[in-house]
Amino acid sequence: MAKQLDYNTIREIFRRFHAVDPEPKGELDHTNAYTLVVAVALSAQATDKGVNKATRDLFAVADTPQKMLDLGLDGVMEHIKTIGLFRQKAKNVIKLSQILVDEYGGEVPNSRAALQSLPGVGRKTANVVLNMWWSYPAQAVDTHIFRIGNRTGIAPGKDVDVVERRIEDHIPADYQLHAHHWMILHGRYVCVARKPKCATCIIRDLCLFEDKTL
Structure with a gap:
C-alpha cells in the first residue's frame, strides 16, 4: 500500500x-433521479457501456417507478438480459420501484440511509446518486x-x-x-x-x- x-x-x-x-461527467445514461438509481444498480459487475445499451430501450418505456412496475418482472428481464446477474437485478429493480411508489410517492429520496434501504442499492450506488443528481460531495x-x-x-x-x-x-x-x-x-x-x-x-x-x- x-x-x-x-x-x-x-x-x-x-x-x-x-x-x-x-x-x-459520469458515463451512465439517465434522464432523472430514478433512472440514475436503476442504471447504477445495474452497473454492478457490468460495464457502463453494456448498461447503457440495455437501458436505452428500457428507459424509453419505463422511466418512472410506476412505469417499471407496469412493465413487470419479465419485461424488465427481457430488456436487461445482456447484463450479468440480470435476473436478480431485475427483481431488485421491481422491488425498489414498489418501495418508491408505496413509501416515497414515486420520488427518489435524497438521503443516503433511505437510498441504501432500497434493494440492490449499496453505499456506493447511494453515493453516486447523491453526487450526480443532488451535487452532494x-x-x-x-x-x-x-x-x-x-x-x-x-x-x-x-x-x-x-x-x-x-x-x-x-x-x-x-x-x-x-x-x-x-x-x-x-x-x-x-x-x-x-x-x-x-x-x-x-x-x-x-x-x-x-x-x-x-
Missing part, C-alpha cells in the same frame, strides 16, 4: 485534473478509485471504507464534488489495472507508484 501524499501534492493533482476536464469508491487511491497515494486504504474516508479527509474541499469522477475516469482510461499508461499520465511526476511503465 502506498504512503499518503501530502496536501499540497494532492491539491496539485486535482488542479491538473480540473484543468483538463473542469466538469467531469459523496465519494463512491469503485474498483478504479480503490486502485488509484492506493497506487498513487491520494487515498491509500485496505478497504473501500478507508479509501472513502481518506478521500474526504485529504482531497481539498473545492475539488470534492468531482473528485470521484476524475479518479474513475483516470483509472478507466489512463491508470488501468494492467500496464498503466504512465507515459501519457499528467500526474506521473507526483504519483507514488513505483512500477511506472515509461
